[in-house]
Amino acid sequence: MSRKLLICLALILIIPGLLLTVSCAQKDLQVDFSKAEQERLAMDKDTERGFAGKQEILKAKESVASDRFLNEDIYFDYDKFILKKEFFSVLERKAEWLLNNPGVSVTIEGHCDERGTNAYNIALGNRRAESVKMFMIDLGIDPNRLKNNKLWRGTTC
Amino acid sequence: MSPYVTTTYESICNHNYLWYKILQIRINKVIIFIIFIVFWAFPLICTQSVDYININDPFLRKIPIAVPYFKSIDEGSFSTQVSKNASKKLYDALDFTGYFKLIDHKAFIDDPTKRGMVAKEINFSNWTGIGAELLIIGGVKVNGDKVVMELKLFDTLKERMLVGKKYKGSIEDLRKIIHRFCGEVMFQLIGNRGIFGSKIAFVLANSGLKEIYICDFDGRDLKQFTNYNSISITPAWSSDGKWLAFTTFKEGKPDIFIKHLEKNRWAQIAKKGINISPAWVPGQFKLSASLSFSGDSEIYLLTGMGKIIKKLTIRRGIDVSPSWSPDGKKFAFVSRRSGSPQIYICNYQSGKIERLTYNGNYNQEPSWSPKGDKIAFTGMKEEKLDIYVIGIDGNELTQLTCDSGDNESPSWSPDGSLIVFSSTREGSSKICMMTAYGKNQRRLFYLPGEQSNPQWSPAVFR
Numbered sequence: 001m002s003r004k005l006l007i008c009l010a011l012i013l014i015i016p017g018l019l020l021t022v023s024c025a026q027k028d029l030q031v032d033f034s035k036a037e038q039e040r041l042a043m044d045k046d047t048e049r050g051f052a053g054k055q056e057i058l059k060a061k062e063s064v065a066s067d068r069f070l071n072e073d074i075y076f077d078y079d080k081f082i083l084k085k086e087f088f089s090v091l092e093r094k095a096e097w098l099l100n101n102p103g104v105s106v107t108i109e110g111h112c113d114e115r116g117t118n119a120y121n122i123a124l125g126n127r128r129a130e131s132v133k134m135f136m137i138d139l140g141i142d143p144n145r146l147k148n149n150k151l152w153r154g155t156t157c
Numbered sequence: 158m159s160p161y162v163t164t165t166y167e168s169i170c171n172h173n174y175l176w177y178k179i180l181q182i183r184i185n186k187v188i189i190f191i192i193f194i195v196f197w198a199f200p201l202i203c204t205q206s207v208d209y210i211n212i213n214d215p216f217l218r219k220i221p222i223a224v225p226y227f228k229s230i231d232e233g234s235f236s237t238q239v240s241k242n243a244s245k246k247l248y249d250a251l252d253f254t255g256y257f258k259l260i261d262h263k264a265f266i267d268d269p270t271k272r273g274m275v276a277k278e279i280n281f282s283n284w285t286g287i288g289a290e291l292l293i294i295g296g297v298k299v300n301g302d303k304v305v306m307e308l309k310l311f312d313t314l315k316e317r318m319l320v321g322k323k324y325k326g327s328i329e330d331l332r333k334i335i336h337r338f339c340g341e342v343m344f345q346l347i348g349n350r351g352i353f354g355s356k357i358a359f360v361l362a363n364s365g366l367k368e369i370y371i372c373d374f375d376g377r378d379l380k381q382f383t384n385y386n387s388i389s390i391t392p393a394w395s396s397d398g399k400w401l402a403f404t405t406f407k408e409g410k411p412d413i414f415i416k417h418l419e420k421n422r423w424a425q426i427a428k429k430g431i432n433i434s435p436a437w438v439p440g441q442f443k444l445s446a447s448l449s450f451s452g453d454s455e456i457y458l459l460t461g462m463g464k465i466i467k468k469l470t471i472r473r474g475i476d477v478s479p480s481w482s483p484d485g486k487k488f489a490f491v492s493r494r495s496g497s498p499q500i501y502i503c504n505y506q507s508g509k510i511e512r513l514t515y516n517g518n519y520n521q522e523p524s525w526s527p528k529g530d531k532i533a534f535t536g537m538k539e540e541k542l543d544i545y546v547i548g549i550d551g552n553e554l555t556q557l558t559c560d561s562g563d564n565e566s567p568s569w570s571p572d573g574s575l576i577v578f579s580s581t582r583e584g585s586s587k588i589c590m591m592t593a594y595g596k597n598q599r600r601l602f603y604l605p606g607e608q609s610n611p612q613w614s615p616a617v618f619r
Contacts, residue, residue, distance in 0.1 A: 079497065079498070079518075079519070118390050118391055118404075118434075118609075118610065119391055119404070119433045119434035119447065119477045119478050119491075119522075120475065120477050120478065120491060120498055120521055122404070122411055122431055122433050123431065123433065123447065123449070123454045123475045123477050124475065126430070126431045126449060126454070127454075127475065130452075
């Protein structure tokens with residue numbers, strides 16, 4: 001009777017003790033783990049931030065380049081479709097952007113101002129777009145990426 | 158001096174004097190007789206071939222005409238209203254041409270509604286007395302929504318009928334009937350229908366889109382022709398007035414569309430590059446247009462279904478805006494071959510090209526008069542656009558508009574008497590009209606927004 005009782009008591013005392021110590025150990029481990037995780041995460045975040053930072057800088061640069069690409073216009077003299085020398089560098093930059101972004105196709109729009117008449121202005125605008133297209137092809141851009149069929153908006157051609 | 162001699166001398170003198178007097182009387186009589194003959198015979202000689210309207214300068218003298226209210230065959234008030242309405246429409250239509258001086262009703266001393274409609278029942282002196290050289294009387298019979306109208310044109314001086322027609326139709330076709338009769342009147346007086354039966358196509362801009370609309374020559378009966386939610390411009394009428402060719406961006410780039418006015422038939426010229434400014438060859442189902450598929454904008458001749466027949470211009474430089482002579486033997490076009498846009502004339506048979514305009518450095522949009530002798534065009538001077546007219550030999554350059562905004566896109570009426578054009582004289586671009594000599598410049602209709610590119614159709618009754 002007393003032996004049985006002793007065994008029961010032991011079991012009652014030891015097993016929970018074991019359990020508790022095990023869990024404590026785990027806890028510790030967990031703590032360690034999480035700390036490591038945190039440290040690692042922190043490191044990652046830094047890298048990420050760093051990486052992100054770099055990405056952002058890159059994105060910012062790219063967006064400037066894209067904006068410039070899209071918004072820098074080429075101007076022609078009145079009733080002329082010959083490219084002016086001062087715009088050569090603008091087109092060179094555009095060509096560079098296109099070479100750096102190989103998946104992109106563009107449409108070249110040729111415009112004229114309000115003066116003058118419809119049919120002639122469409123023809124002139126088309127010649128201007130052609131001048132730009134020829135220049136870009138000479139700089140190595142694949143002609144298939146350049147479309148110069150433009151939609152003429154409003155009263156300006 | 159002996160008295161005998163004196164007497165003899167005197168008697169001789171008297172005798173001579175007497176003879177002289179008799180001779181003088183005889184001569185006077187002869188002169189009077191000749192004057193008398195000439196005075197009466199001359200008008201008789203002249204009336205054998207009278208020109209009612211001087212087609213060389215028709216607005217020099219407007220022919221006075223009286224258009225009294227029409228007679229209503231039934232006495233009903235509706236019938237009377239219709240007949241009054243019809244006579245008013247006729248009055249307005251003839252007034253529009255600019256050929257006639259319409260005599261005010263207040264000056265009338267006769268009322269044809271109380272008389273018969275045949276020559277012998279008309280008291281022509283009541284009309285010549287107020288200065289009318291022509292008279293139109295009408296009789297209208299209304300039957301429900303149908304109308305029967307009899308219209309007659311009389312020469313009041315010769316007291317005879319020149320044109321007599323009877324029309325049957327519905328009341329809503331009243332305007333069409335009146336215009337048809339006016340066409341007959343013009344045919345009698347100038348040998349062609351004038352502006353009657355003709356329409357004007359033009360471009361209406363709305364929120365950045367441009368569509369083509371059609372109206373009658375007087376700006377009425379407006380209808381939308383294109384509805385592509387895009388930009389459609391430069392309309393051009395075929396000689397039979399049944400097809401309209403135009404430049405459209407509906408597929409994303411400038412192509413030419415050829416569309417029948419009533420039937421669902423169409424063709425297109427959609428080569429790579431730009432396809433613009435169509436112009437039909439008179440009397441044929443062919444047109445010319447400026448196409449750039451070869452790398453340079455050149456003018457080509459094509460069938461009405463858009464198939465290329467022949468290349469018409471070769472020289473490098475933008476070639477656009479062809480316009481054919483009425484005999485189809487030559488065409489005018491705009492070319493930049495000399496460094497600035499100028500108008501040239503090409504002989505279709507020989508291919509020979511001659512420059513027409515030398516004034517200024519911007520001459521565009523030639524429109525060859527249906528009379529064949531002149532070309533109207535848009536010219537720029539000190540950054541202002543104005544309508545000019547030049548003889549086909551390059552002489553008699555005349556500026557028709559001046560100090561009234563930008564004026565462009567001239568187009569002749571089918572009889573060559575009027576020019577329709579667009580003008581920014583009132584701010585935004587509107588359709589205006591003037592005589593071939595630049596007189597009576599006025600707006601054609603009142604629509605909001607911008608209207609441009611007017612093109613006058615041939616006179617055709619559909």
